[in-house]
Each structure stands twice: as structure tokens, then as C-alpha cells.
Amino acid sequence: MKNLLTFLLLYVSFSLSAQDFSSITEQIQSSEVLKKHYFGFSLFDIDEQKYVYGINEDKHFTPASNTKVFTTLTSLKLIGDSIPGIAYIERGDSLLFWGTGDPTFLHSRLGNSKVLDFLKNSNKKLYLAFQPTQEPSYRDGWSIEDYEFYYQPELSQFPIYGNVVQFKEVEGSLRLEPLYFEKYVKYLTDTITRYRIHRPLDNNNFEINNFPLPAQYVNEKPFKTSDSLLISLLQDTLKREVFWTRDSLPKEVNYIYSTATKDVVREMMLPSDNFLAEQLNMVASFMHFGSFNTGDLRKYMKDNFYRNFQDSIELRDGSGLSVYNKVTPRSMVELLLLVQNEVGDEAAKLRLFPAGGLEGTLKNIFHAPEGKAFVWSKTGTINSVHCQSGYILTKKNKRFAYSFLNNNFLGSANPVRKEMVRIVTYIYENF
Template identity: 25%
Template sequence: MSAHSQTLSDRIATYDLKGGNIGVSVTPLEEGIAIGHNEHQRFLPASSLKLATTASAFHFLGDFENSGWPKGTALVVETSGDMHERPDIRLIGTGDATLSAGPGCKQNCLSTLADTLASSNHKDIGRIIVDDGLFRRPYRPDGWSHDDLKFAYGAAISALTVNKGEAEAQISSTRGPAPQIEYSWRYEPAFPVSFSDVTTRPGQQDLELDLQSGRSRARFSGNLPPGQRLLLRFGLDDPSIYAGQILRNLLSVRGVTVSGDIVRADDPGLDSSSDLPTEIARYALPAPDPQVTLEAILHDSSNIDSEVLLQHVALSLADRTPESGLWLSEHILLEAGAEETEVEIADGSGLSVYNRVSPDAMTKMLVWASQQDWFDTWSSLIASNGQDGTLSRRFVSTFLPGIIKAKTGSVHDTDALAGYFTASSGRQYAFAIFINDTALSHRQARTVIDDLLLNLIASN
């Protein structure tokens, strides 16, 4: 064991990990001695895995002008040729996770397509056909837990997604002698909600949500004191159908009548071979800016942006399923020098409990990335200490802003941090610190990680 490793192990021995395990790898970007602790053991990397996903995108999709990156969402007017039938409209998803229907939307807005259609001569529409066929049917990766699926960050992955596949509802308890529960959806109702098991007693808020994937009803229980108001964000099982519902509402307020149903493009019997639709008009949004997607992933840790981006990586092998994207992400780590036994990737976001990456595999990938021609663009999008993203409030007062560029990670009993730092010597390092299976709170685990990283920066 080298003197550096002995010093690292001695430092780690001073931490009470509450039964947890820690893995550390620190590797210079130029020639030098790599140090580590449990660096070849397999760990759950949590959202630090997004570094590998985005690096894979740069490697396999090329620069931002490459056709592999997401294109703009399209709206097509179709007719069967029967003069007595209303034309249908087809909303075509292109894997643009930035598509929005918010009132403050300025780019990639579903309302833009609604405005364009409303200003045309198509005022009476039959069905809205949602076409999410670029990817397979809406799905969630293996290893996402039940508790993840009911919240916004666990929305199903689809090629047609509005507002990140989320539905927002405001829930409140009125004041007065007989408080009542009131709720309203921000856009369209996503599913029925039951509050029959909720009390409205004064005191502490204690609200529980039962919402299972594939179920069409949510049930709340517990207590919501009078005067309390909550804004809840739910992850949807089928974002594409919800996108069609929002579009129908947008068209209605613009004077466009939609008399038919919202149907999926691959529904049996939708189109028959003897009556294929004819495209009579097409409107499309500009392609989204990949930098917006990458910042959502590397700054804000967006899961759906990560999984959608992984799908585009898979499409580079002409595969509509995510498996090719997972294989290519693993290939990046192996190409960088990791051992096969140290890597197992189950999703693109790090939310799956089946992911395993060793600290050494992560730092090898980071060193490899620093040698690629896209490194400056990619690394500029990684969050910096004291400046942006999930590091905006970490390492604020100790060093100059930007001396650490890293991706955080946090799931149940797991915390992680991986990226780059500039040591006190001025040398550049890649690092990965993973804590798994600990009884520490996330705050306590982050304190351990931050203290250890600061020590590494000062001693190298």
C-alpha cells in the first residue's frame, strides 16, 4: 500500500459510517499515482451515473448538429379523403424531453403548435393521435422502486412527453368550523383522487400517498391541518396520452373543436390498409437545444432527460429499446479501462437499484473523457461548486468557485459524488466517492464526502 493510500485509509477510519461502506478513487488526469480505498468494489453510484450517460451521448451522437440528437415535436393534419369526415391531428414525439405547456414557456412550447393550428383553416378536428413510436411503449427501467414511481422524478419514459411527464395538483384544507379538502389540477386531471381517509384536525401535517404504477386512482390518508396547502407533482404512467389531453385543452381555448378521442398511434384498428390517412398539413417545432437537456441532467439531475437521452444513444444502433443504450454506456466504461466485473448499468439516470459501478471504473471513464475532443463542451456543463446546479451551495466558502466540477448522487442509504477537482498543487484530478448501505442521513453522508474531498484537495 502506498503512503498516499495509507493516509487516505487513515482518514477514512476517522469517520463513523453507521454500518455503511465507502469507496474512493482519485486519479490524476496526467501521469501520476492513483489512490483509492475499496476502489475496485461495486457500488451503487446513484445519479453520478449521469456522467457516463452524457459522456456516451457526446461519444455516439457527435456534435450538437448531428442528426442523432432530438428533433422538434411535430403536429400533422391527416385525412382519409372523405369530405364528410373531420381530419385527425397526429402529435409526433421525437424524444424531446424539454417540450413544455407551461404559461411562461418561451421555447419548445406545445402552445406554439396549438397557435399554428388555430390560425389555419382547420377549426374542426376529429381525433388526436399521439405518436410515441420512436421509442417503445412508455416504460420505467428495471430497478426503479415502487416509492419512486408515484413522484415526478419517477415518470415513465416516452418519446412524447410534456412537462417532464409530470402532472401537478394543488391540495389544500380550508379553514372554518368544518374544514374541507380541496384540490385542483394545473392542466388536465391525470387520475381520480380519494381523500376519504384524510382528516383535517389542527396540529401536524401527516399526509401519505398510495399511488401504484398502472393504477388509475390515487388515495391519500393521514392529516392535513386547516389552512395548509400543498403543490404535488406526480409521475405519469403514460405521458403521451396526457400530452394529447393537454393539447386538446389548448386547442379548445383557441376555438378549435376536437370531437374525437385521444388515441395512441399503434392502437389496433386505428388505420386500415384500405383507408390510410393522407397528410395535408405539417407543423413542427425547431429542434431543442441539446445544451438545455444536458444542463437539466448535469445541473438539475433530471431523470427523464437522462433516460430519454439514453434512448437516443440506443437509436444510434437503430434500436427502439433502451438495451442498446445501456450496452453502449457500459462500453464507454470498459473502453476507458474498467473491468467487466466492476460495471453493471441498468438505466441512464442512476435511479435503479440494480446499477453497480466501482469508484475506479468511474475515474477511469472521467480520465478517458478528458482526452476526447468534446471534453471542453461536456465538462463546461457539469455543475461547479458554489456556482450552479446541485453544487451551488456546497464547497462555497473553502475554495474559489469552480475548483470542483462534479455530479452528485442520492438514493436510499446511498450518497455519491464524482467528477474533477483542482488540487492545491494546481494538478487536475478525477475522483469518485461512493457511500452505500449506511444508516447516516443524507446530510451526514454529504458531510463525510465533503470533508474527505476537501482533505484530498489540500493534500495533493
């Protein structure tokens, strides 16, 4: 009799639990939006250490900027506490330095003066050493027509100014940062009835239609990188001569460190910065291999950290711009758990993700009851793709990791976004 009672209690408990989580199915099935496209969802109970719900969780999707969660783990594993700004050696009266891929040098939001001051104040001749590399300035699966948009700068061994020119209205006039590019600006007389800045694919001649400059105008345009341009920009910025060399990177070098790694990761994650994501992979490759080969880097991470994933994954970049990336919702959850284990501290982990209703790409998406977020998640959006993967803290203080991936819908992502918010909010309120 006692064994029967125990069985019944366990059966009722399991049934209630299953019924509770099956109510998510009702929320999904009631959606007129979700039934029109391909989606997958996976929910993992962090405290109980088990999956509690899934639909198409083992199917492959294009993740868009959810890819940046992979870059987060790569950065935490391989870069160290701070970003190496340059590698250098002193040889007689010369200072030889190598780019590390560090994206923060003279960056408009992350720049600090550590590397700049070091180079400016050196009393030695400066030689920038270029490493031979097969690393392309664009990744496989990127849209070439986006070359002149702020979110797709070219990638390089030694980024400067974020590899973009900033155009900004200041007291009624257009100001460029860096000023070096002013000589390449040409004003056109045409019939375009809006203010537009255009750069041809193959050069850095910026064309501006002769239309009144809008108040508070700010725009960033990628420039076409080259070794010679980098030398010119360095000389223009440092106000001193910079030579170049092809010297190989020695085994023993010194470093000037620029910015805390977690600060750069956070700046990548909150606004979903593609340039920072790709350059962080460049830095990780430099630190691990001593060279730039992000293809080998992705293979290394896959073989050593993702090998126990239940599902295979395919990554072709670090930002999510590539349409060739393929992951499953379940793999995203497994990745989120790896990030949690790597960081350890709960607050530090959540700080790396946009907080719903408060900041980043989730600022105007979720509500934040009494000013407190209940979801911290990475979004991802490209054409016909909209995704979220992150963490939920419910009203009952239950912790979940989740991934909600949506592909192949037509039109705006707004209806899809609203459905994800509705279902995630339902989980917050009911579990």
C-alpha cells in the same frame, strides 16, 4: 557517481510523492464513519495522466445518481447539439408526428414554445403516431412504492408537462398545472393532521385531505400515462383536435428541435433529475436506432465506448434509481475522462457538473473560497448509498478526477457526506 546521484534524486522524488498521496490513507483511517461501511475511492492526476491513489477502486458498488454521468456521455455522443422535439412528415392535408422521447415539451423548467407553436399553427389535420415498443414505464430495480413521488415519473415516448401535475398555492388557493386534472381531484375528510396529496397506483384520481393549504405550497405528482390521456392533454393544450395513428416511422423525416442538449444535461445533473436522465436515454435510442430500446442502447455504449474499461460494469437504467446498477470507482474515473475528451473545453465540461458550494446538489455541501468552486461533482443517494464522482482543482492548480463510492451504511447519509467533503477538501488543500 553521476548515475547513483540521479537514482537517489529519483528515489527521493518518488518517495516524497508516494508519501504525499499516502497521507490520504491517514485521513481515511482516522475516520470512525468510513470504517463502518463498504467504500471505494480512486484518484487520477489529469495533468500527469496517471492514477495516484486508490482503495477498493476495483470493487463494485451501487452508484445511485452517479449513473447520470453515463447518461451525460450518451447524450453528448448520440443526440447532437439540440434535442429533437418531434419527428414529422406532411401527407396531403395531414401532419403526422412522432414523439422522440423529448422531455422538454411543456416542462415547467425547460419548456419552450417551438414544438407547441409548430403544432398550433399548422393548417393540417394533426395525427400523433404511436410506435410499438417494449419499453417499460419503469426500469428494472426501481421501487414501486415511489410511484407517486416527484422524482419517479413514468417514462413515455411523448412526455408532456414532465409527466407530472404541479400543485401550487397561489393567493390562498390551490392551482393545478395542467388544469386538465382538476376534474380528478377529490377532497377527503379524515384525521390526517397535515396537508397531503395522494394518487392511487392504478389511476389518476388525486385525493387531498381537507386540511388548510400551506402558504407557498408546491408539489409535483406523477400522473399515470396512457396513449388516450396524451391525446386528451394535447387537445386540451392545443385547443384543437388531435387524431392518432399507428403509422411506422419513415426513413426520411423532418424534425422540430426544442432545446440545446447541453442545457438539458445540465438541468439533469445539477438537481439530479431522474426523469430527464431516463428520457435523454430514450431520445438517444430514438436518434441512433429510430426506435425506443434503451436496453440495446446501454449495450451499444458498453460495446463501443466502455469496452476498454479495466473493470466490468452493469447498468440497468440511466438515472441511478435502479439498485441493479454496479460500477467501480475506477470505472467512474475512466468515464469522467471520456466526458472530458468529448467536451474538450474545460469550462464547458465543468458547467455540466454541480459546482461545490455554489449550485445544485453541492450548493450547501462544500465551501467555495472567495466565491470560487474547487470541486465539480455528481452526487448519488439512495437508501444506504451515497456517492460522489467528479473533478478537483487544487490550490496548486493540479487537476484530478475522482470517484468516492459508499454503500451499505445505516442511517442518514450526512455523516458519510461530511467525510467525503473532508477528504476531498484535504486533497484540494494539500496537493
